[in-house]
Amino acid sequence: MATDYYAVLGVQRDASQDEIKKAFRRLARELHPDVNPDPKTQERFKEINTAYEVLSDPQKKQVYDLGGDPASGAGGGAGGFGAGFGNFSDIMDAFFGTASQRGPRSRTRRGQDAMIRLDIELDEAAFGTTKDIQVDTAVVCGTCSGEGAAPGTSAQTCDMCRGRGEVSQVTRSFLGQVMTSRPCPQCQGFGTVVPTPCPECAGDGRVRSRRSLTVKIPAGVDNGTRIQLAGEGEVGPGGGPAGDLYVEIHENPHPTFQRRGDDLHCTVTIPMTAASLGTKVPLETLDGMEEIDIRPGTQSGQSVPLHERGITHLRGGGRGQLIVHVEVTTPTKLEPEQEELLRRLAKLRGEERPTGTFQPGQQGLFSRLKDAFNGR
Ligand SMILES: [Zn+2]
């Protein structure tokens, strides 16, 4: 019992070539191995390919309608070219190991992935956002629905290779006669030719178009993070399934904060007196105004961490810290009264002639770097 190719494609027995082709294209787009790598689907993809190979070729279709199966090597009793080709192919496979990739190649192929760069602000990276983006990609041509043929016309079986997509040649060598096959030069291996290409897409089956898309940006993305949007890339040749679209995040620099991982860093400069007496400094964080508590006796290079004020971790909950580094300035121009006060202070503290304490290296810079990495 031969396979019911009409049922495989889901068409009536009296379906026109156009209907057969449309049904095949719809299924091929759905079941293409690039889109759907599951083995069962691939088996089904082979089935519809075989069914289409037979039903799209008027000669093979005739053989099939008369009860033969031109796709099976044995020929199903109808004889003729179908059986011959099957056996011939098997022999060629045995010699040249070309078992896969027989028959015409499909005009329909999966499209390429596309990439677009998206600039976002630091607070958008911290909390997540949604963005409307404009993308320019290939889409299925509306005039020919991806077929590539001008309206009212259709692709014809190539007369040079009779739809096989390849031509065989006999050459003489010291081994005797050798048969070689190569892609048909007339149809480039497609097995069909399009006599009147669609004027809209020049036969490619797709046109370029600008679309609007809404992209959800999760909290915690960083410079270079790529968000994958399945099936939003370029439609393939012949109206093939679209590739994916990648949105690559680019974070704009923030005027106050520098990001390292999920932590934010900034530096506050305060006068010597405030560092000594302690103070509160207002800071506009990503969460609004907050007071930074500078404790009495704070040294230049020390830092104040604010927990849960950094960037949201992309995976797992919680947020990084906001680390405020303190820089203490020493007054440079002193009024006579100020100088007098400082001299009095120095005298009271016994610091009129300090000897200083010496250590190797650059302690100040070193401790500042350490603070930056340890968060304190
Ligand atoms: Zn077109």
Ligand SMILES: [Zn+2]
């Ligand atoms: Zn050809």
